[in-house]
Amino acid sequence: MTASSSVPVDALQGLRDLLSTPKRLALVTHYNPDGDAIGSSLGLMHVLRAAGHRAQVLLPNSAPAFLRWMPGYDEAMAGDTKRDQCISAIREADAVICLDFNRRDRVGALEEALRAAPFTVLIDHHQEPEDFAAIPFSDPSACSTSQMVHDIVEAMGWAERIGPEAAACLYTGIVTDSGSFRFGSTTPHTMRVAARLMERGVRITDVHEAIADDNRPDRLRLLGFTLTERMVVLPELATAIISLSLDDLKRFNYQQGDTEGFVNYGLSMRGIRLAALFIERPDLVKVSLRSKGQLPVDGLVRDHFNGGGHRNAAGGQAKETLADAVTRFRTLLPDFIAQHP
Template sequence: MNSEDINAIKKLLSVPQKIVIVPHKNPDGDAIGSTLALWHYLQNKGQQATVISPNDYPKFLKWMPGNEYILNYEKENRQAKRKLNEASIIFTLDFNHLGRVGQLEEPLENSNAEFIMIDHHQEPSDYANITYSDVTMSSTCEMVYNFIESLGDTSDITTEIANCLYTGIMTDTGSFAFPPTTSRTHRIVANLIDKGAENSKIHNEVFNTNTPSRLHLLGCALKNLVILEEFNTVYITLSQEELDSNDFKKGDTEGFVNYGLTLNEIVFAVIFIENKEEGIIKISFRSEGDFLVNEFASSHFSGGGHNNAAGGRSNLSMQDTVSRFKSLLKNYKNKLNP
């Protein structure tokens, strides 16, 4: 963060404020971890803060300290709207376009609050009064740590804040395996452990709480895996019927797409998941090396994200979506080399 923005934020927070903190729709570990960490920090500084999530999120994230105070905009709409109307400052975390918040988009657009964005995705829009954007960062949680450090308050990082930040960094780096994980990331993680982050417990809470139905769904997904050797690509499909027959719960397919990249010579992995309620096929893209899935997603599937991890969507049927995807690969053959 530059000194001008730091000074502006210090001035804003020097007096009592009514603050709302918002993650993106279908929030993941980085989104929930960063918003709750910031919520704890602001509460401890004497600010009146509220986290409003656009919708529900996976059960394996609901152990985090402060989770019980998050308002679900879909289920607690009246209370959430009141908080938004009262807000003097709105922090938006882990997204950079208001289109990423579902039904929250309109009330945010109509708000007169000061907006502060903290995010690590590419091509940020300009809705915020103060924008802290850095695409080189491993996670928004790492950025929230930097935010607290810039304000001179690392000594105020509590065990609760440390647990939330560790969770987001761990999940968004693939347990510290993805390329944006730097030596600085590891030093921050070490500091968080020193502050009380329970790394072993966090790993168990996030990764070792499977249900039999989720493991059955994983088996179904892997059975559906198709290898396109010519393009060093794999894809997985999951129909609504397959989700329903395996008692699908939000978050159950988290990480499924990554299994494709464990295969030798595979550069590009994709999962197509049918969502009949929304009338779309949700798509997750992952890659190794220099193949930029964010560009692929934005060019063909109304999506975006990071260089090696992105998302998109299709309004076509599953069959037509997969056919379109396969037809596109010939245009990228030279870029899909291991």
């Protein structure tokens, strides 16, 4: 292990004890799993299997299409199609490993089973973890859970067990959560981990093509429409706001994952420090905020939009109409921006 990765000794010893004999393990990640959720889970699954354990990945719901190529995805079970089997897998597991989330209400229909699980391990990089895991690995400074999985595997002395499939999964998680190595959480250590994963056999052009070059015409047209018709730029507040209604999405034959990354276009404009994306769902409005520098959007989301995240990337929800949610956000903006010049 390098000096710049910090795997806590107590948790590591706990994990060593747990895995000293073959175990049946359920690997659970969060609802609407992203590249890091799926990458860290499948990556760890491959390594655990190589170490002689039984490991089953459980997703609260299916992955967006652009992540389904990941090695081992076909063996994962999703709670939206196989709920009872997922719950049985949690019940029958010797331990449940929770990846890329830190509150048990993040796993949708699997929450009750997870709460009843007698032994849990947490591997996660979000702020303010709920205190529930017997073995907690929590590092909010890590760029991704996938990087943490790499570091834990290495600290276990299992680096040789990372094959090309695990490497591809972990690399994908790091790339997607670090914005392709550009967010502030990207460190020299992140680059070293990426280099090691290349040495373990990941073909990075394949990964980047699979992630980035998977658009359908409808999705690109929705993006064009969104930027032309549904983006408001407030230069005096260094903010861009995008809002999309159910009708907008329907017009472009929306599929899950289509609006992934849209919020970042707001942030790509010169002079913009804060980008917001409001998306109408049948039962609520989904809110995503992204920021640059010291602007702490996680606090804003926690206080006003029932969610959380990281300083520069946070997500939550609103119960009012789309228009009301945007209006409320715009009302909060001047003070928020003034407090963080």
